[in-house]
Amino acid sequence: MTMIEAIREAHDVAMAADDRVVVFGEDVGFFGGVFRCTAGLQAKYGKSRCFDTPINESGIVGTAIGMAAYGLKPVIEIQFADYVYPAYDQIVSEAARLRHRSNADFTCPIVIRMPTGGGIFGGQTHSQSPEALFTHVSGLKVVVPSNPRDAKGLLLASIEDPDPVIFLEPKRLYNGPFDGYHDRPVTSWKKHPKGEVPEGNEIVPLGKASITREGSDVTVLAYGTMVYVAEAAAEATGVDAEVIDLRTLLPLDLDTITASVEKTGRCVIVHEATRTSGFGAELMCLVQESCFYHLEAPMIRVTGWDTPYPHAQEWEYFPGPARVGEALKKVMEG
Amino acid sequence: MTMIEAIREAHDVAMAADDRVVVFGEDVGFFGGVFRCTAGLQAKYGKSRCFDTPINESGIVGTAIGMAAYGLKPVIEIQFADYVYPAYDQIVSEAARLRHRSNADFTCPIVIRMPTGGGIFGGQTHSQSPEALFTHVSGLKVVVPSNPRDAKGLLLASIEDPDPVIFLEPKRLYNGPFDGYHDRPVTSWKKHPKGEVPEGNEIVPLGKASITREGSDVTVLAYGTMVYVAEAAAEATGVDAEVIDLRTLLPLDLDTITASVEKTGRCVIVHEATRTSGFGAELMCLVQESCFYHLEAPMIRVTGWDTPYPHAQEWEYFPGPARVGEALKKVMEG
Amino acid sequence: MSDDFPPLSLNVPEPGCRPGDTPDFSDFEIPRAGAVKRPPVDVEPDEIREMAFSIVRVLNKDGEAVGDWAGALTPEELREGLRHMLTLRAFDARMLIAQRQGKTSFYMQHLGEEAISCAFATALQPGDMNFPTYRQAGLLIAGGYPMLTMMNQIYSNAEDPLHGRQLPIMYSSKEHGFFSISGNLGTQFVQSVGWAMASAISGDTKIATGWIGDGSTAESDFHSAMVFASTYDAPVVLNIVNNQWAISTFQGIARGGVGTFAARGHGFGIASIRVDGNDYLAVHAVAKWAAERARRGYGPTLIEHVTYRAGGHSTSDDPSAYRDKNEAAAWPLGDPIERLKKHLITIGEWSEERHKQAEAEVMDTVIATQKKAEAIGTLGDGQAPSPRDMFEGVYETMPPHLIRQRQEAGY
Amino acid sequence: MSDDFPPLSLNVPEPGCRPGDTPDFSDFEIPRAGAVKRPPVDVEPDEIREMAFSIVRVLNKDGEAVGDWAGALTPEELREGLRHMLTLRAFDARMLIAQRQGKTSFYMQHLGEEAISCAFATALQPGDMNFPTYRQAGLLIAGGYPMLTMMNQIYSNAEDPLHGRQLPIMYSSKEHGFFSISGNLGTQFVQSVGWAMASAISGDTKIATGWIGDGSTAESDFHSAMVFASTYDAPVVLNIVNNQWAISTFQGIARGGVGTFAARGHGFGIASIRVDGNDYLAVHAVAKWAAERARRGYGPTLIEHVTYRAGGHSTSDDPSAYRDKNEAAAWPLGDPIERLKKHLITIGEWSEERHKQAEAEVMDTVIATQKKAEAIGTLGDGQAPSPRDMFEGVYETMPPHLIRQRQEAGY
Numbered sequence A, B: 001m002t003m004i005e006a007i008r009e010a011h012d013v014a015m016a017a018d019d020r021v022v023v024f025g026e027d028v029g030f031f032g033g034v035f036r037c038t039a040g041l042q043a044k045y046g047k048s049r050c051f052d053t054p055i056n057e058s059g060i061v062g063t064a065i066g067m068a069a070y071g072l073k074p075v076i077e078i079q080f081a082d083y084v085y086p087a088y089d090q091i092v093s094e095a096a097r098l099r100h101r102s103n104a105d106f107t108c109p110i111v112i113r114m115p116t117g118g119g120i121f122g123g124q125t126h127s128q129s130p131e132a133l134f135t136h137v138s139g140l141k142v143v144v145p146s147n148p149r150d151a152k153g154l155l156l157a158s159i160e161d162p163d164p165v166i167f168l169e170p171k172r173l174y175n176g177p178f179d180g181y182h183d184r185p186v187t188s189w190k191k192h193p194k195g196e197v198p199e200g201n202e203i204v205p206l207g208k209a210s211i212t213r214e215g216s217d218v219t220v221l222a223y224g225t226m227v228y229v230a231e232a233a234a235e236a237t238g239v240d241a242e243v244i245d246l247r248t249l250l251p252l253d254l255d256t257i258t259a260s261v262e263k264t265g266r267c268v269i270v271h272e273a274t275r276t277s278g279f280g281a282e283l284m285c286l287v288q289e290s291c292f293y294h295l296e297a298p299m300i301r302v303t304g305w306d307t308p309y310p311h312a313q314e315w316e317y318f319p320g321p322a323r324v325g326e327a328l329k330k331v332m333e334g
Numbered sequence C, D: 001m002s003d004d005f006p007p008l009s010l011n012v013p014e015p016g017c018r019p020g021d022t023p024d025f026s027d028f029e030i031p032r033a034g035a036v037k038r039p040p041v042d043v044e045p046d047e048i049r050e051m052a053f054s055i056v057r058v059l060n061k062d063g064e065a066v067g068d069w070a071g072a073l074t075p076e077e078l079r080e081g082l083r084h085m086l087t088l089r090a091f092d093a094r095m096l097i098a099q100r101q102g103k104t105s106f107y108m109q110h111l112g113e114e115a116i117s118c119a120f121a122t123a124l125q126p127g128d129m130n131f132p133t134y135r136q137a138g139l140l141i142a143g144g145y146p147m148l149t150m151m152n153q154i155y156s157n158a159e160d161p162l163h164g165r166q167l168p169i170m171y172s173s174k175e176h177g178f179f180s181i182s183g184n185l186g187t188q189f190v191q192s193v194g195w196a197m198a199s200a201i202s203g204d205t206k207i208a209t210g211w212i213g214d215g216s217t218a219e220s221d222f223h224s225a226m227v228f229a230s231t232y233d234a235p236v237v238l239n240i241v242n243n244q245w246a247i248s249t250f251q252g253i254a255r256g257g258v259g260t261f262a263a264r265g266h267g268f269g270i271a272s273i274r275v276d277g278n279d280y281l282a283v284h285a286v287a288k289w290a291a292e293r294a295r296r297g298y299g300p301t302l303i304e305h306v307t308y309r310a311g312g313h314s315t316s317d318d319p320s321a322y323r324d325k326n327e328a329a330a331w332p333l334g335d336p337i338e339r340l341k342k343h344l345i346t347i348g349e350w351s352e353e354r355h356k357q358a359e360a361e362v363m364d365t366v367i368a369t370q371k372k373a374e375a376i377g378t379l380g381d382g383q384a385p386s387p388r389d390m391f392e393g394v395y396e397t398m399p400p401h402l403i404r405q406r407q408e409a410g411y
Ligand SMILES: Cc1ncc(C[n+]2csc(CCOP(=O)(O)OP(=O)(O)O)c2C)c(N)n1
Pocket: A026, A055, A079, A083, A086, C135, C183, C184, C185, C212, C213, C214, C215, C216, C217, C241, C243, C245, C246, C247, C309, C313
């Protein structure tokens, strides 16, 4: 199934199992979301468990916090990650800190889903990857699935989680894997092994990375769309890269990362977000802190540039396999 | 003079020189700001150039953007950095991108001032250091002065700057330098050389760091209050640290940093903000990218912990000279 | 005691009509044209409270202009207005096709809403500034902005004034009083208030206009705009374009329990007026009234333009999934072009023949312009803009880290 | 043509009185007690529009309870209410001194506003949830929350239920229907709507109350709360405490051109009422009305409590810099404790002597409790809470990076 179907199914499974799960957001109710991730839920569970909201992201998160304090488990959609900023205060100052400041008198088990990343000519307001703006915030968890199987399992785990989870969905992966070769024919999840999604309530635990390609030359840390770009770059260059799909950025599976870098002695970090203070900075930092004496060459970041996401220059902005491939070659020379 | 007086004077100089400079924010007009940084300006320049606003941070920034588009130069105050999040959308999606998206048809020369950092028992909502949430945003500049002289000169430079500047004022430094020894008597700027502030329109340029202590053992990257903590830690441990006061985080004076680390071969990075995805991550990343082969030991971050800023545990949270001193010793062993 | 109370339940408003239902606007109260009086521009907001629950209309069913608000425009000006609307409609039609042909990535049309931005534009003065959403291109077309430049922007070609950085239709023209469009809903509403405050601070006589959709009134920036406009009596005209839909969500979700969007102004002491958004004459007259009110220092006005989004939300949208196909046709305020055309014919200043000819001329111009634009380039045809352009303009002066990145990128 | 227009100028509202001026509240219209009728709880918001411009008052100058809204409380309940207010005032007085003595870092008092939270508390039912600001400690005191625990929180001592994590007075008690206070203004207003929606979604009969200051109504969360409450008809009572000041900023900056804060509700079709916040009986009666309205599914109510912040904003504030010292004394709605006392005496249920005695008893209790709290510890006396507590509770389960950091910190 597609990632959209997987996400929809995760909602369905969770709503069927637990009356407290409620789903809402802009265009989420009758229509089922502009990407159709919640299609059919209103018809199945009724208007008080899946409904449309006014266009007010802060209100969506704010009411979800209140509902969570009551005892519900809201799973909410921000239509594009680019539109999460109006809700930033409610997320950072309220959802993230409620458990701590009240000493668990009140807690905030909410899931905030949002499509991220580029590759669809969405320009600066339908392409952003704001993960680093959440990983800096204590009290949040940050999840990025890269395939339908993980999307379902991680979303189910996020809904079960007792704390607020930011769930970032790489929109370019909704309908099929994408390795950055934008001029090649698109592929669908239908024929992909990760498109086979187990039925029922099968969880993929938060905080566990997955090695999607074993290798001995260099460790590539990636998540979301960049997992496929990294794999493609390894194939294209012949560099025997070990590609780690982080899956959860916060809390991070540092053990898997460390073990790999200790083995390879080299590390390339890839993300779509702008470079400066991106999540790549934290990753590189953690690797230098824990693997300094194993490093044989400077680590390299391949990222979006420090500019707004452009429209016409999409493919010059997007860190595709050519740029990642160059980094792989360069890190091998270092 | 104190840092408060220096900031007030910078406003005064800029308002006298340029009619387009307008100053506003919560309690900023008649009263002159809760920290008194704008005291006397309304009386001197009138209510249309310095005024109180409704308590709506998003509106303060949003109207400032409109005014900048008209041709004014708004210098606005957010009462505490902890309260900037409601304005985050206007800053990130609008101020930061306006020049780029309109190809300079409209620009946004605004300065957004806000007190940051802890050390005053302000708890989680009067102590935060959100700089990393701005350094990740292309189009912004981020400035952190550490003394009255710089505060005035950098603020004047920020007001002159044609682009939006986030101006973070370490509130624990408003009335005197502070090295983290909270149980020692407080000192004032009166007797401090950096408390001597040149008159008139003397600018400290953005993007230039300052070496506040020369040394050969290890480079310490710091800004704001942490500059004094780092100096104190060097004195206390006897480690011959070179302390760099970054002054501007974005754009960063990488040349000064690189030259120092190439000399010392060691680097400790200090900030008050929470660790994960803090600005320290970017700094460490840049140093490993540009000085990898000069590094003799793993770099170390000394930072606030990944928790909300606590009230009673202020001094266990605050990265004081003991913690920085330990890092200095450890990096020398590495 | 709590046992006395029956269980609560959540109220979720629903539109009257979903796909398959019969559109029914019988609940929608439409006053007859000419019924609403025109108050003096310095009226106290409280005295015109009822205007937020009525609708200013000038054109009646017979195509006559009636009442206080009539008479603001000459036949020549009305024909010009008609031409603007025809141009916008033809422009939309061609650009929709171009998008479907893959010449650009995205487009948003104005179908059914042409009167609003076209009629408003001519009520302003040079130097005034609009803070539009993505559905007011009529401000540019009626304001004389070159259509070729609009198309260049849509195609992200070498002569796109925004150098390919922005999504199609996110125009910007300071010269034409058109603030850079943001993809983020609502943000520009409060910016317009700031611009207006700046004009007042500077002792200027220019005014600003803010624009927002019905759905977007729910955004917090709407509140910021109202609070600041009210407190500082800003010389601004704040426009809500209520086209009944926000993507798939009907206006009732944003409006909640209040009668109208215009009524939002009452909580702020702001003069609030509803106008028939499909009536070119009414929109123009109300716009002029509000602009004069602002310019004379009597403060802000909130205008709700009542209209209907006859097309899809954007080229990414298919409205048949959430509303009935016949709803647009059932919309009781009619089509703005048809109504102005009928009026001009009624007063003997136009004819079916002239109309057909005008339509054809307009379409010819649009197509000719389109050819020129496509000769310059379309999205992804391998022509400019250059990748270098993406690095430029982030700051006035490119800082070292961006220079390094640009070099790393090879440009 | 633009030459015809005189230059614009910025309107910046100013309070009537600054330090040195003579306080003058003669513009402030105060209806006589009993003048405002009590509508049925299912009234249509539109029908009570005038209530947003009037003031519900029960106690008249002679200390009599008059009109429709009177009679909700027995003398016993009134004496209890008086005791709550006396307790809150004594508590404030002692904690202010404790702060000055360095036993804690910060304090915020309620002086002059005691009636609001104390009278409101008793109108709710167990299980209802308040989303308070920092100036509603009366909800706890009248709700039976242990005063010792409040002090432990203020002192951040070993028995502080929040483990020293929060600023003084930022209480939290789910059991007592008191949501964790946030230092960020306004955020909790929309959360209260969410909680109320959850109650409705769950078919429950509980209601929520939101609280916000006059100044904070300008925050965007106010709008979010109104939009969501209006759309979903949430069972919530939204309270604005208009104490005339927001730190140094008078209410006119937040209120802008509208007559009252309560009028904000009109733009949302929400029932909106103003009440004399210094009249214990009036606050209680209106709270009860609104709570019943919510609980019976008739939707939200917006209440503006008209009062005066007689003290400084907080221990960090000295109001003499921005308002005249005599303003509090000139405030025409008087002191809530004095007024209730007078009423009880008037109806023969109280006396000066009993009052003095009650004051003394209350103060004794507060002081005794304070001693107990200080025996447990005060801020920075080297006792607990432990640094370990700062790492705990960030998440339900401490993730590896926090465990590492806690170890690095040595705890
Ligand atoms: C902050 C933000 N949230 C969500 C969106 C996604 N979005 C784009 S248009 C739209 C609907 C807007 O409806 P309305 O305001 O009625 O304007 P209309 O499209 O009808 O002209 C939505 C939800 C956005 N662009 N920005």
